[in-house]
């Protein structure tokens with residue numbers, strides 16, 4: 311129905327009085343109160359995405375651990391916690407945020423190649439469900455820290471299955487030359503390693519091959535590999551009862567189809583469904599991606615001769631993905647153009663002094679003027695969590711809408727406040 315807004319899910323985004331609205335609330339109204347740029351999330355869409363995935367895998371008994379790195383906003387995680395989400399965390403900070411949102415410790419798993427002693431110790435102290443260890447070195451460290459506490463740590467071993475996920479090179483994680491997990495053919499070492507690690511109980515294996523994967527084939531290959539390895543290790547006497555299948559389920563950023571939850575469920579069923587283990591997945595992007603947009607105002611329309619630049623007040627520090635991965639985000643004007651209105655090509659850029667501060671090149675859009683609002687669509691995942699303060703910019707606010715109400719869930723952190731984070735030593 312909104313022809314410009316292919317990536318704005320109609321259950322959350324619509325047009326009211328010729329203006330883009332979220333859950334019936336005019337985005338221009340929120341922008342007038344909050345100031346631009348800001349992230350805007352729909353609680354309704356978060357719940358919808360959660361239920362679509364959780365319901366699809368429920369018949370297989372799959373636990374869903376939301377990957378906090380995609381969006382760790384307090385209100386966003388609280389919405390998911392109330393839906394019954396567990397969490398996949400990669401830092402002590404994410405542990406704090408997961409617990410704060412009300413996710414029970416026994417539904418939290420901890421991934422990551424470089425966990426610190428303090429992070430492991432805290433995870434053990436609060437009693438999380440499982441640590442996903444990524445190396446034999448980490449296994450030994452967990453053993454020592456668990457021993458010092460008189461507890462036995464439940465650990466899954468993340469395996470690198472050497473599967474090409476067919477995604478962007480910067481977000482692939484399951485190839486042998488990636489830093490993640492232990493090579494499957496080095497698992498033979500486990501038998502001896504575990505003999506001397508009395509404070510670690512190996513409960514299962516874990517895998518995560520990358521992000522924004524749009525076909526089931528790489529998942530099927532990785533999951534089959536995990537099924538084989540689980541059987542092999544069991545045959546060697548390891549009592550494995552769990553298998554963590556990771557996340558990575560791709561969503562549409564342009565015209566492509568996302569990975570359907572039903573297809574994922576079917577892939578899980580046919581590859582690991584009969585393994586007799588507790589299964590889990592770790593979705594991030596597929597839960598929050600299309601539930602959020604970045605709202606920005608046009609600062610200038612600059613005539614650059616051959617190129618017309620749409621200079622926004624949002625920049626790469628607010629939404630890093632285009633600069634980092636050349637990723638596509640639909641740019642959608644908040645005021646709907648008249649049918650048949652003229653369109654021209656713009657390079658959509660931010661104000662930062664880097665050429666990579668470019669959201670889109672040669673993007674066909676209706677004619678826009680300084681002061682107009684636009685949204686960058688599909689920005690709910692890896693948007694605010696990857697934002698920074700480059701060029702001494704403010705950290706942008708985050709706003710959540712639910713059933714016709716909106717609230718600023720993180721306020722803008724102005725540079726004056728950022729100054730208070732730092733001191734100048736008096737001996738300098």
Ligand SMILES: Cc1ncc(COP(=O)(O)O)c(C=O)c1O
Pocket residue numbers: 377380398421422518520521522556557558559592593594595596691
């Ligand atoms: C271990 C782990 N689990 C889950 C995820 C979530 O991935 P996605 O947001 O693509 O679902 C990631 C990020 O790629 C990850 O590194």
Ligand SMILES: N[C@@H](CCCC[NH3+])C(=O)O
Pocket residue numbers: 379481521522631635691692
């Ligand atoms: N940050 C990446 C995804 C990486 C996922 C983390 N393992 C993105 O925006 O697409």
